Amino acid sequence: MIVQALQAQNFRQFLHLNIQLIPANGVILLVGGNETGKSAIGEAIVFALFGLSDRVGAKTLHQLIRWGQEEAIVQLAFQINDKALLIERTISTAGQMSVVLWDRSTGQVIADAIQQVQTVLQNLLGYGHKVFNQTFYWSQRLTKSSTADLEAIQAMAGVQVYQQVHDLIENDTRTALSKSEQLEKTLQEQAAQLKQRKVDPLRLKWLQETQAELSNSQEQHYALAEQIGEETQHYERRYPLYHQIKRQVSSLHWGAGLLLLLMLILLGGSLSSGFTLWVESLWTGASKLMIWIALLLGISAAVAVFFAYRLANEEMTPLRSKVGLLAQRLYTGYRMMSVSLHELLHPATADWLREKQIAPESADMLMDMQSLAKWSNRVENYAIEPTDLRHLADGLVVNLQQRQQMTAGLLSRANEDIYREQTKAQEAQAIQQQQLERQTVLGAAQTQLQVQIMAQGLLNRAHHQAAVRFNGAINHSTRAYIEAMTGGEYQGVELADDLQLYVIQESNQSRTPFKTLKAEVQREIAMALRLSLAKALALRHGTNQHSLFWDEALLSFTEPLLSQALAHLNTLAHQSTTQLWVSLPQIPENGKDLVLLDCRPDDNVLDIRPIRLGTA
Amino acid sequence: MSQPPIQDWYTTLQPRTAAGRRFLEFCKTDRLIQQQNLMFDSKLYLQAVSYALAQIDTVSQSEQDAGI
Numbered sequence A: 001m002i003v004q005a006l007q008a009q010n011f012r013q014f015l016h017l018n019i020q021l022i023p024a025n026g027v028i029l030l031v032g033g034n035e036t037g038k039s040a041i042g043e044a045i046v047f048a049l050f051g052l053s054d055r056v057g058a059k060t061l062h063q064l065i066r067w068g069q070e071e072a073i074v075q076l077a078f079q080i081n082d083k084a085l086l087i088e089r090t091i092s093t094a095g096q097m098s099v100v101l102w103d104r105s106t107g108q109v110i111a112d113a114i115q116q117v118q119t120v121l122q123n124l125l126g127y128g129h130k131v132f133n134q135t136f137y138w139s140q141r142l143t144k145s146s147t148a149d150l151e152a153i154q155a156m157a158g159v160q161v162y163q164q165v166h167d168l169i170e171n172d173t174r175t176a177l178s179k180s181e182q183l184e185k186t187l188q189e190q191a192a193q194l195k196q197r198k199v200d201p202l203r204l205k206w207l208q209e210t211q212a213e214l215s216n217s218q219e220q221h222y223a224l225a226e227q228i229g230e231e232t233q234h235y236e237r238r239y240p241l242y243h244q245i246k247r248q249v250s251s252l253h254w255g256a257g258l259l260l261l262l263m264l265i266l267l268g269g270s271l272s273s274g275f276t277l278w279v280e281s282l283w284t285g286a287s288k289l290m291i292w293i294a295l296l297l298g299i300s301a302a303v304a305v306f307f308a309y310r311l312a313n314e315e316m317t318p319l320r321s322k323v324g325l326l327a328q329r330l331y332t333g334y335r336m337m338s339v340s341l342h343e344l345l346h347p348a349t350a351d352w353l354r355e356k357q358i359a360p361e362s363a364d365m366l367m368d369m370q371s372l373a374k375w376s377n378r379v380e381n382y383a384i385e386p387t388d389l390r391h392l393a394d395g396l397v398v399n400l401q402q403r404q405q406m407t408a409g410l411l412s413r414a415n416e417d418i419y420r421e422q423t424k425a426q427e428a429q430a431i432q433q434q435q436l437e438r439q440t441v442l443g444a445a446q447t448q449l450q451v452q453i454m455a456q457g458l459l460n461r462a463h464h465q466a467a468v469r470f471n472g473a474i475n476h477s478t479r480a481y482i483e484a485m486t487g488g489e490y491q492g493v494e495l496a497d498d499l500q501l502y503v504i505q506e507s508n509q510s511r512t513p514f515k516t517l518k519a520e521v522q523r524e525i526a527m528a529l530r531l532s533l534a535k536a537l538a539l540r541h542g543t544n545q546h547s548l549f550w551d552e553a554l555l556s557f558t559e560p561l562l563s564q565a566l567a568h569l570n571t572l573a574h575q576s577t578t579q580l581w582v583s584l585p586q587i588p589e590n591g592k593d594l595v596l597l598d599c600r601p602d603d604n605v606l607d608i609r610p611i612r613l614g615t616a
Numbered sequence B: 001m002s003q004p005p006i007q008d009w010y011t012t013l014q015p016r017t018a019a020g021r022r023f024l025e026f027c028k029t030d031r032l033i034q035q036q037n038l039m040f041d042s043k044l045y046l047q048a049v050s051y052a053l054a055q056i057d058t059v060s061q062s063e064q065d066a067g068i
Helices: A038-050 A058-064 A114-125 A129-136 A148-157 A160-196 A201-271 A273-282 A286-337 A347-355 A369-380 A386-486 A519-540 A561-575 B006-011 B018-034 B042-060
Strands: A002-011 A014-019 A026-031 A071-080 A083-092 A097-103 A108-111 A492-495 A501-505 A510-513 A546-551 A578-584 A595-598 A605-608
Touching (some): A038 A546, A148 A160, A148 A519, A286 A386, A386 A492, A561 A578
Parallel strands (some): A026 A578, A026 A595, A546 A578
Antiparallel strands (some): A002 A071, A097 A108
């Protein structure tokens, strides 16, 4: 694309702008002081082609209109290969834009809608606004940027995105790695916590058995104390009854014995012949009467024995049997209280008592079985005075209650142990659950990490391919431009796989990282690469004609390098059919053969024709 | 490990930018090379491409780079 003429009304500071007869090749110097409109000329070209501006945003394009005017119009005549075109673009203060693209050879409208014009131009040029900005147009704004040169080259190579994404992913990877490490650390900490809370299921079972036995023992002591208390009361109540019955039985026995004695006497007398004769002499038939009386006495004695037996069997035996239960409980109570709890309980439970450092009860606190032995039989026969038995029973009940209270205390401790074990088990379970969840998260983070690492590899390979393509595209044509721009100091550039751009110096066979060069050298190289890439882009789209606009890009160049560079660039531009617009504040010392556009507007009107320097 | 056909795999991703499209074109070729490796994990590769593509699309906005 070659600019042939430019006209504008009310654009930026210009009331009217008209540049005609622009040469197709070589360097075109736009020279003028501040605010003379050099930048506005470049802006007008960009606005005409793309409807955009590097200085104002897409939504504030009305700011391009000259102050106090209703609309700005820009007309650009340009050529792509043998196609002569004219584009006219208008912007109103309301932000309304219109555009028309004509074929100048036929005068026909090619497109007159914004999107349509954009599509046609994209096809004709082979690139859009961004590429134009990256390669063909150097805005004055970039002159002030410290990183613009490297970024511009990376963008031109199509690797800027890889560089940015590489940094993003590296950041993501660091985050994922840190997250993974944190998770692994937490998992390790949890494993240690789990170890501390290691639950022994046998211990819990043992504690539960201990708890059951203590509970059983407590109930047993309590029940026994209660029963002995009650039974003793019964004993006290039955004691007089038993002894009354006993006396009755005894009386009956005595009576029966007396009757039997009388019967024997009578029978003995009746058997004696002397006594029988004597009695018969007194009262005839008396001996027979004696026998009858003896029989009657015998029967009476038998009846007395029978009643005595019945009383003993039906009244005394049940009473003895009831008191037998008391005797048995007394025996049980004594037996329980004659040994320490350690001996009384199951050995496994006694182990727990030892674990809790509970000392066995001392011998003087225990009951003496021998003292019970003296009482045992007597209790069953109601032979102990109730007050004595009360004394015996109360002593045992007090001991049983003390033991029961002691067991209740132990039971409480056993419950605490069980609660602790169960809490530990619950905590362990909660930790295990958290571990599972964290392991899932860790798995996902590690997969993400793998994805990121693989993505980095992919980007590196994609970058490598782009670098190879970039190096291949520029190397054959860059040397002349770099030499021209650096005064022969450098010969080439190379985009390396480490995303770094290196500058080649053949004289000492060195590769210097681009970003370590001085700012002005970076600029020289960057502008050389722009020339080279613009040419490559144009060639790729089937044309060797292209136009570049450098707005104060060479401001850092000092004489004599500026004049030398411009002379070289002019030669190269002629050779490669390049139209290179270069804006400068003043004419270089040696501008021979360069074309000058003298920017000195008269009352905001700039109507100029190119002047070839050194030929006038 | 059996691999899905390249065409099917490729069409599951929709790049939004020119840089994304260029990257995906590169991945089509790259995948053929990478899958020569016996340890190649097609699923992981697709995840990596998808992830990198999303980043590229985010970074490179809607307009294309020169992309020489």
